[in-house]
Amino acid sequence: MKRRILPGFNLSLGYSLTYLGLIVLLPLAALAWKASGLGIGGLIELLRVPRTLAALKLSFGGATLAAAINVVVGLLVAWVLVRYRFPGRRLFDAAVDLPFALPTAVAGIALTALYAPNGWIGQWLAALGIKVAYTPSGVLVAMVFVGFPFVVRTLQPVLETLEHDVEEAAETLGARRWQIFLKVILPMLVPTLLTGFALALARAVGEYGSVIFIAGNIPMKSEIAPLLIVQSLEQFDYAGAAALGVAMLAFSFVLLLVITLLQRWSHRWAEVAP
Amino acid sequence: MTLELTRLNRRFSDYPALNDVSLSIAPGEFLALLGPSGSGKTTLLRILAGLDYPESGQVNFNGKDYLAAAPRERNVGLVFQHYALFRHLTVAENVAFGLRVRSRRARPKRQEIEARVEQLLKRVQLDGFGKRFPSQLSGGQRQRVALARALAVEPDLLLLDEPFGALDAQVRVTLRRWLRRLHEELGLTTVFVTHDQEEALELADRIAVMNRGRIEQVGTPREIYQQPATPFVCEFIGKANRLTLRREGARFLAGGWIFADEPWAGEHTRAMAYVRPEHLTLSTTPVPGAWRARLRHVYLAGSVAHLDLDVAALDHPLEADIASEDLARMGLQAGAQLYVSPSHAVIFPLDHDGKPVAEDRWLWRAGVVSPPVRLPIKRSEVELGAHRVDGGIQR
Numbered sequence: 001m002k003r004r005i006l007p008g009f010n011l012s013l014g015y016s017l018t019y020l021g022l023i024v025l026l027p028l029a030a031l032a033w034k035a036s037g038l039g040i041g042g043l044i045e046l047l048r049v050p051r052t053l054a055a056l057k058l059s060f061g062g063a064t065l066a067a068a069i070n071v072v073v074g075l076l077v078a079w080v081l082v083r084y085r086f087p088g089r090r091l092f093d094a095a096v097d098l099p100f101a102l103p104t105a106v107a108g109i110a111l112t113a114l115y116a117p118n119g120w121i122g123q124w125l126a127a128l129g130i131k132v133a134y135t136p137s138g139v140l141v142a143m144v145f146v147g148f149p150f151v152v153r154t155l156q157p158v159l160e161t162l163e164h165d166v167e168e169a170a171e172t173l174g175a176r177r178w179q180i181f182l183k184v185i186l187p188m189l190v191p192t193l194l195t196g197f198a199l200a201l202a203r204a205v206g207e208y209g210s211v212i213f214i215a216g217n218i219p220m221k222s223e224i225a226p227l228l229i230v231q232s233l234e235q236f237d238y239a240g241a242a243a244l245g246v247a248m249l250a251f252s253f254v255l256l257l258v259i260t261l262l263q264r265w266s267h268r269w270a271e272v273a274p
Numbered sequence: 275m276t277l278e279l280t281r282l283n284r285r286f287s288d289y290p291a292l293n294d295v296s297l298s299i300a301p302g303e304f305l306a307l308l309g310p311s312g313s314g315k316t317t318l319l320r321i322l323a324g325l326d327y328p329e330s331g332q333v334n335f336n337g338k339d340y341l342a343a344a345p346r347e348r349n350v351g352l353v354f355q356h357y358a359l360f361r362h363l364t365v366a367e368n369v370a371f372g373l374r375v376r377s378r379r380a381r382p383k384r385q386e387i388e389a390r391v392e393q394l395l396k397r398v399q400l401d402g403f404g405k406r407f408p409s410q411l412s413g414g415q416r417q418r419v420a421l422a423r424a425l426a427v428e429p430d431l432l433l434l435d436e437p438f439g440a441l442d443a444q445v446r447v448t449l450r451r452w453l454r455r456l457h458e459e460l461g462l463t464t465v466f467v468t469h470d471q472e473e474a475l476e477l478a479d480r481i482a483v484m485n486r487g488r489i490e491q492v493g494t495p496r497e498i499y500q501q502p503a504t505p506f507v508c509e510f511i512g513k514a515n516r517l518t519l520r521r522e523g524a525r526f527l528a529g530g531w532i533f534a535d536e537p538w539a540g541e542h543t544r545a546m547a548y549v550r551p552e553h554l555t556l557s558t559t560p561v562p563g564a565w566r567a568r569l570r571h572v573y574l575a576g577s578v579a580h581l582d583l584d585v586a587a588l589d590h591p592l593e594a595d596i597a598s599e600d601l602a603r604m605g606l607q608a609g610a611q612l613y614v615s616p617s618h619a620v621i622f623p624l625d626h627d628g629k630p631v632a633e634d635r636w637l638w639r640a641g642v643v644s645p646p647v648r649l650p651i652k653r654s655e656v657e658l659g660a661h662r663v664d665g666g667i668q669r
């Protein structure tokens with residue numbers, strides 16, 4: 001074995017794996033074990049219930065859309081924070097983290113108050129005939145809110161280290177500004193954008209507190225999957241709750257795996273020759 | 275295709291990066307901008323590329339106002355110190371970039387682009403590397419990709435910003451020779467920024483030595499080395515011993531050595547002389563007027579030996595270079611007694627405050643009694659040429 005700079009490789013690897021097992025894998029295994037009481041047939045039966053299906057669709061569809069919105073807006077915000085110097089920049093920068101810090105229930109209530117038909121924003125939207133609170137759009141708003149910091153925070157360090165002379169090189173080679181952005185800057189950011197997307201997506205899929213306040217939780221319409229799990233628990237249907245949890249877990253895993261593969265492919269240029 | 279820079283000024287907050295800089299670059303010329311960091315050389319290059327703009331002054335290329343043109347309208351090729359390659363694109367895509375971003379009308383056909391990329395990669399000796407990513411190349415290879423990328427747009431002017439600065443010494447020397455050959459093949463007007471005097475002396479047709487935002491001297495490498503125009507050029511290019519001279523009648527003295535027949539007719543009372551290490555003559559037997567010295571240390575550097583000499587008559591030690599062969603022949607060792615005398619010197623008169631008098635110097639040679647050679651410094655090279663002395667200083 002090659003000599004390593006830091007000693008104790010075996011010890012640290014063992015420790016990491018044990019930790020991962022205890023904190024992450026053990027609860028997941030317990031979940032799978034609990035769900036197995038239902039059997040495969042029961043699981044499929046559960047997933048064929050229209051109400052469950054609608055909730056899963058809203059959870060994953062909404063989370064994907066929210067993550068996509070966050071990628072676009074997050075890129076813009078990160079760009080402004082890194083590239084421009086303006087009064088209040090630090091304050092603005094600190095405010096990005098607020099969705100992390102705020103208890104999700106507080107965020108949910110605040111968003112509901114804003115977007116309710118008589119709220120500050122809601123009344124204007126209502127005048128235009130747009131309803132946000134207590135509809136799937138409300139779910140989306142909450143999901144965008146909680147996922148927002150991820151894209152900004154993953155992007156910032158990468159934007160800061162982008163070499164300026166690469167853009168200058170493109171400029172002297174005759175590229176226009178939009179060409180520099182589309183052909184030089186954006187491709188270098190794609191791997192990071194995907195990371196941010198995955199984090200925002202995962203957060204939005206699992207979000208409960210802020211969503212249930214603004215969603216209105218109308219079955220088949222604005223009900224998210226985590227809410228169904230909680231409802232099952234309240235009815236002491238532990239196996240059903242666990243089965244729904246396993247289904248969400250499997251979907252999330254596949255989604256994240258696809259994103260990781262995409263990210264590797266988009267980052268292929270960084271691999272150094274052996 | 276003359277490139278004419280007229281009275282350029284550029285300030286960064288408080289300090290002047292360029293201070294009234296004028297320069298004329300001939301078609302097909304290889305010009306080096308040489309100076310220490312902060313001398314303004316990179317600022318000048320960036321102004322030529324259109325990445326920076328002066329507060330005042332003009333840049334004309336072939337009669338066209340360069341400052342009014344955007345970078346992409348100037349048709350320049352720029353090579354950066356840290357390559358600035360597009361790391362998400364392959365080598366071939368990097369080279370093709372300048373052609374692919376053109377508007378549909380000006381863009382060559384696909385096959386044409388591919389052919390040109392192939393040809394350029396061959397030219398920079400990287401054929402077969404087209405499908406690799408920059409991260410899979412060595413520093414020298416990356417810089418050649420950057421050069422091919424700059425040449426792909428068929429620029430009228432090639433700008434190189436310390437292109438070998440990030441490479442190790444051996445690669446640097448190889449690439450330097452190769453670049454010189456490439457320049458001879460292409461005949462492209464090239465401006466090259468460097469802080470490495472060896473690089474500038476070896477590569478350039480002409481060198482502009484810069485210091486604190488000003489051009490100190492423009493000339494061929496030979497002129498710069500042998501007839502330095504200012505004390506700064508003496509000290510920055512090559513090595514030089516500095517001597518303080520004091521007037522005694524019609525002659526200047528330094529530690530008893532006489533610099534006779536001064537050209538200023540008694541005008542200045544003090545002067546400063548620069549003597550290159552290879553222009554010190556050593557002898558083991560007494561020489562009339564020569565300084566008595568003790569050999570303190572010998573640094574053998576291959577074919578040349580650098581000697582540290584303590585001279586009692588002067589206020590600081592001297593450095594002399596002799597061929598290693600001569601060192602062996604003379605049997606010199608540390609502690610030996612020697613007699614040292616200068617054979618050539620560049621002498622600058624000093625004013626009352628001890629500052630060098632601008633645009634005046636005296637190229638002194640031992641044994642040349644009359645007429646004394648005094649070279650007034652003029653900005654234009656033609657003037658310099660007219661005053662050039664045949665058989666001046668020989669190395």
